[in-house]
Amino acid sequence: MRIVMTGATGLVGGLLVHKLGEHDLSLVGRRPVADAPVRTKQLVGPIADWPKLVSQSSFDVAICCLGTTIRAAGSRVAFAAVDRDAVADFAAAARAAGARQFLMVSSVGASPEARNFYLKTKGEAEAAAQAAGFEQLDIFRPGLLRGHRTGKHRPGEAFMMAVSPITDLLTPHVFDQYRSIAAETVACAIAASIGREGSNTRILENRDMLRLAGIR
Numbered sequence: 001m002r003i004v005m006t007g008a009t010g011l012v013g014g015l016l017v018h019k020l021g022e023h024d025l026s027l028v029g030r031r032p033v034a035d036a037p038v039r040t041k042q043l044v045g046p047i048a049d050w051p052k053l054v055s056q057s058s059f060d061v062a063i064c065c066l067g068t069t070i071r072a073a074g075s076r077v078a079f080a081a082v083d084r085d086a087v088a089d090f091a092a093a094a095r096a097a098g099a100r101q102f103l104m105v106s107s108v109g110a111s112p113e114a115r116n117f118y119l120k121t122k123g124e125a126e127a128a129a130q131a132a133g134f135e136q137l138d139i140f141r142p143g144l145l146r147g148h149r150t151g152k153h154r155p156g157e158a159f160m161m162a163v164s165p166i167t168d169l170l171t172p173h174v175f176d177q178y179r180s181i182a183a184e185t186v187a188c189a190i191a192a193s194i195g196r197e198g199s200n201t202r203i204l205e206n207r208d209m210l211r212l213a214g215i216r
Helices: 011-019 047-055 076-096 117-131 155-170 173-178 183-193 206-212
Strands: 002-006 024-029 041-044 061-064 101-105 136-140 201-204
Touching: 002 011, 002 076, 011 183, 024 047, 041 047, 047 076, 061 076, 076 101, 076 117, 101 117, 101 183, 117 136, 136 183, 183 201, 183 206, 201 206
Parallel strands: 002 024, 002 061, 024 041, 061 101, 101 136, 136 201
Antiparallel strands: none
């Protein structure tokens, strides 16, 4: 498969990139991925240039693991520029470059009608991906992601990760989509979904990702 991917320097993306070595992989980002598989093509430039970089090749599959926080971005405007606008532009460019399947990491609770700004922005990004017209759209909505992050420290996420074993135990099974989930599990689920059969949109929550990763 010819795959174009963005978000490879993040938690899920950094794990996923090492599961795609058998594919013809191109990574789009603001900086190179130092430990990417040997045959990987790196398309590096500012976010505004990503559509042009994507347009220079043709692809079968596009994967978006972009994600930041309002605090890390510095403002709501800067956050939306990455988590909504960059996602929308990447999806449109990938579709124009021939991609039939789009797989994206979103968030549990995402909705364009959400009152929470973070979840509303994620929902708007999902809507943009749907509007791009892919034959197959896979939207992964994990709960709190567990895993080791490199780079900028996120104290809020670090605290939530530390208490997640307790909060997970207190969360009823019927609400297990709100429990935390290992980033490794999400990465495995995405890898397992590449090239799947069918032409539809799938919303995948924690239990679905655990099943795809072979854990449940």
